[in-house]
Amino acid sequence: MSSAIVRLAGKKLVRNSLQSRNLIRNITSSAVTRSNNDSTSTTTTQKTHKFSYENAKKPISSTSSDLFTPENKLEFGSYQRKSTTLKVPDSEAKLIPSIITLHARLNLSSNYEHATLVRALTCPMEDNTYVDNQQMSLFGSSLLSFHVTEYLLSNYPRLPISILKNATEALIGDYSLYDVAKNSFGIEEDKTTNLEKFLSKEPRMFKFGKLRYDNFTNEVESGITKYNIDKPTSLKTATAYANSVRAIIAGIYAHDGAEASKQFIKDHILSRKIDISTMFQFNEPGKLLSRLLKTKKMESPVIRLISETGRNSNSPVFIVGCFSGDQMLSEGQGSSLKEARVRCSVNALKAYYLYSPLDAKLPSDEGFNGLFVDEGESFY
Amino acid sequence: MAGINFIPQVSRARNGIGAFITPCKKITLTYCNFGGSSKGMREFLSTRLKKISSNYPSIYFQVLLKPGFHPVLKAEYNNDLTKQICVRKWNVDVVENKLKLLINSSGKNLSKPKSLVKSMNSSVRGIWSPFHIDPNHRYKI
Numbered sequence: 001m002s003s004a005i006v007r008l009a010g011k012k013l014v015r016n017s018l019q020s021r022n023l024i025r026n027i028t029s030s031a032v033t034r035s036n037n038d039s040t041s042t043t044t045t046q047k048t049h050k051f052s053y054e055n056a057k058k059p060i061s062s063t064s065s066d067l068f069t070p071e072n073k074l075e076f077g078s079y080q081r082k083s084t085t086l087k088v089p090d091s092e093a094k095l096i097p098s099i100i101t102l103h104a105r106l107n108l109s110s111n112y113e114h115a116t117l118v119r120a121l122t123c124p125m126e127d128n129t130y131v132d133n134q135q136m137s138l139f140g141s142s143l144l145s146f147h148v149t150e151y152l153l154s155n156y157p158r159l160p161i162s163i164l165k166n167a168t169e170a171l172i173g174d175y176s177l178y179d180v181a182k183n184s185f186g187i188e189e190d191k192t193t194n195l196e197k198f199l200s201k202e203p204r205m206f207k208f209g210k211l212r213y214d215n216f217t218n219e220v221e222s223g224i225t226k227y228n229i230d231k232p233t234s235l236k237t238a239t240a241y242a243n244s245v246r247a248i249i250a251g252i253y254a255h256d257g258a259e260a261s262k263q264f265i266k267d268h269i270l271s272r273k274i275d276i277s278t279m280f281q282f283n284e285p286g287k288l289l290s291r292l293l294k295t296k297k298m299e300s301p302v303i304r305l306i307s308e309t310g311r312n313s314n315s316p317v318f319i320v321g322c323f324s325g326d327q328m329l330s331e332g333q334g335s336s337l338k339e340a341r342v343r344c345s346v347n348a349l350k351a352y353y354l355y356s357p358l359d360a361k362l363p364s365d366e367g368f369n370g371l372f373v374d375e376g377e378s379f380y
Numbered sequence: 381m382a383g384i385n386f387i388p389q390v391s392r393a394r395n396g397i398g399a400f401i402t403p404c405k406k407i408t409l410t411y412c413n414f415g416g417s418s419k420g421m422r423e424f425l426s427t428r429l430k431k432i433s434s435n436y437p438s439i440y441f442q443v444l445l446k447p448g449f450h451p452v453l454k455a456e457y458n459n460d461l462t463k464q465i466c467v468r469k470w471n472v473d474v475v476e477n478k479l480k481l482l483i484n485s486s487g488k489n490l491s492k493p494k495s496l497v498k499s500m501n502s503s504v505r506g507i508w509s510p511f512h513i514d515p516n517h518r519y520k521i
Contacts, residue, residue, distance in 0.1 A: 097440045104437035166386035176391045186405040186458040271398025272391035273500050282386040307511040319511045
C-alpha cells in the first residue's frame with residue numbers, strides 16, 4: 001500500500017518536473033509573461049546559478065519569423081526553421097570517412113542514418129543554410145538529464161539537491177561531454193580554412209564529417225583590437241562538443257527508440273567514474289548533523305573519545321565516535337580533538353546522505369516497484 | 381550559516397566498462413611506387429590491407445603515395461597523440477604486425493608503471509588501523 005502511494009507520488013513528481021520544464025521553456029521563449037500564481041516558475045526564474053546541463057532552460061535563439069508553423073499546431077514533426085533548407089543526403093553522408101568511422105565506433109544500428117550524424121556535428125552558425133543540431137541537442141540534453149537524474153535518484157535516494165545537481169553536472173555537463181566527444185568518440189573540429197581545404201584538395205563533403213561551429217573568442221592576439229567578433233550563434237568549444245553528443249543521443253532516440261537511447265546513455269555516460277563523496281563541502285557539520293537527527297526523531301549527537309595516542313607529543317592522534325543514544329553513527333580521526341570531532345560529524349553526514357540501496361531499479365525499468373526517495377533537507 | 385556546498389567535478393572515462401571504443405581513429409599508410417624500401421609495403425597494400433581494414437570499420441585507413449620517401453605507418457589516437465613506425469625494407473608480415481601493434485595501442489606514451497595496480501577506486505578493504513584493536517593486544521613501547 002505504502003509503496004503504491006510512493007510510486008504515485010514519484011510519478012507525480014516526474015510529471016510536475018516535466019510541466020515546470022515546459023513552463024520554463026515557455027517563459028524563456030516569450031520572455032514577457034511571468035505567472036505569479038505558479039510558485040515553481042517564479043522560484044526558478046529567480047535563481048541565478050545555472051548548471052551547464054540545464055540546456056533546456058536556455059532561450060531558443062531563433063526568432064519567431066524564422067519558424068514555419070504548421071496549420072495544425074499539434075503536428076510537432078512539421079515545425080521547420082526557414083533559414084535551414086539544405087540537407088546533406090544520406091547517400092552523400094555515407095561517402096565521408098570520418099562519418100562512417102564514427103558510426104562504426106559508436107556501434108550505431110543500421111537504422112541510424114549517416115545524414116543524422118552529419119546534422120549532429122553541425123552547430124547553428126551564421127550564414128549556414130544546412131540543417132543544424134540546435135533542436136536535437138536540446139532534446140538530447142533533456143533525455144540525458146532525465147536518465148541521469150533517474151539513475152542518481154534511485155541509486156542515491158538521500159542526496160541533498162545541490163549535490164544531486166552537481167553530480168548530474170559532473171556526468172552530463174559541458175566539460176564532461178566535451179571529454180566524451182573528443183577523447184572517447186574521437187570527434188574532431190573543423191579548424192582549416194577554405195583556402196587550406198582547397199590547397200590540400202580535400203573533397204568538399206569532408207568538412208561535414210567534422211564538428212563545425214562559430215567559436216566564441218575570449219582573447220585576441222596582441223596588437224589586434226577586438227571588434228564585434230562574437231556572433232549570437234557563437235559557442236564555447238566545450239559547449240559545441242557537448243551539443244554534438246547530445247544531438248547524437250537525440251538521433252538514437254529518433255531512429256531506434258527510447259530503449260536504445262537509454263542503453264547508449266548507460267554504456268557511454270553512466271559508466272564514467274564520478275566520486276560523489278568528495279563533492280560535499282559542509283559549513284558547520286555539527287549543527288547540520290544535530291538538525292538532521294532532530295528531523296529523524298533521533299537523540300542528539302554526542303561525540304566521545306574512543307582512542308588516542310601521544311596527546312603531549314607533536315603528532316598526536318585522536319579517534320572519536322559520534323553517538324546518537326547507543327548507536328555509533330560514525331568515527332573520525334584527527335591530530336587535534338576539534339579536527340577529529342569535525343571529521344566525525346562529516347563522516348556521519350556522509351554515511352547518511354550516501355546511502356545506496358542494493359539492486360536499485362530505475363522507474364523506466366521493467367518491473368519497477370516503487371522507490372523511496374528521501375524528503376530532502378526539510379530543516380532549510 | 382550551516383549548509384552544504386558542492387565541489388564541481390568532471391567525470392572520468394573508463395573505456396571498456398559499458399562500451400569499448402578503439403582509441404585508434406586513423407592510420408595513414410604511405411608508400412613509394414619505385415623505391416625498394418617500399419617493396420613489402422606495396423605487397424601489403426595490394427594483398428592484405430582490404431581484409432584488415434574491413435575487420436576494423438571504426439578506423440579510417442588512408443593510403444598516400446609519397447614518391448621518394450620510405451614507407452611509414454602513422455596512427456592518430458583519440459587523445460590527440462600520434463605514433464609513427466617507419467617500415468622501410470620490412471617484408472609484408474612485419475608490416476602487418478606493426479600495423480596491428482598500432483591498432484591495438486591505447487595511444488598513450490610508453491611509461492614504466494610505478495605500482496603494480498593502478499585504480500581509480502579506493503581500496504575495498506580499507507587501511508589497517510592500530511587504534512581499532514583491543515588495547516590489551518596493542519604493541520607497547
